[in-house]
Amino acid sequence: MRRLSFTAMLLAAIVPALPAGAQGGQPPHAWLFGTWTGGLFPAPRGISAEACLSQPVVIFTRDLVMRATLTSQMFIQRVIETANVTPEGVDFRFAPEGGGAVGDALGLPNPGQAAGFGCASPNALRVLRQGPNQISFPDCKDFPNPLVRCPAR
Secondary structure: OHHHHHHHHHHHHHHHHOOHHHHHHOOOOHHHOEEEEEOOOOOOOOOOHHHHHHOOOEEEOOOEEEEOOOOOOOOEEEEEEEEEEOOOEEEEEEOOOHHHOEEEOOOOEEOOOOOOOOOOOOOEEEEEEEEOOEEEOOOOOOOOOOEEEOOOO
16 A cells, blocks of 8 residues: 555656656647647738638647748658757747758658758757647748748637
8 A cells, every 4th residue: 555655656757757748658849739820921810720721821730830931832741850848838949951952741842942941050940838728930941921820610
């Protein structure tokens, strides 16, 4: 009985110390998973789920961050190397891409496409949480406006 109570106390002490997104086997950026609109332009107010999901600007997954551009129909994808939780949001470090061009969602090269998000480093992205469904990419010239999460259907 003592062993069981000791184990329970140990777990109670460890679990709250984990980052919010890391509980339950989720990565620290799990709260970002899904599709986001805005960023390039101000996010439309009252957009329907169907309209938002038909033209997302950024998509966050466990291993990738994909972004739309104005000059290509295909998404540029970046492979997440690390995701570190900060008090304000998440800092991403992406796997380096050769030659500045990256593959699209089908793995085809996008010559001339910027590999990053218009930030100081093409292999880094800082995401700031501005509300439960609003984020921004500070100091990223390609995303001067906040992004909002696409509503659920």
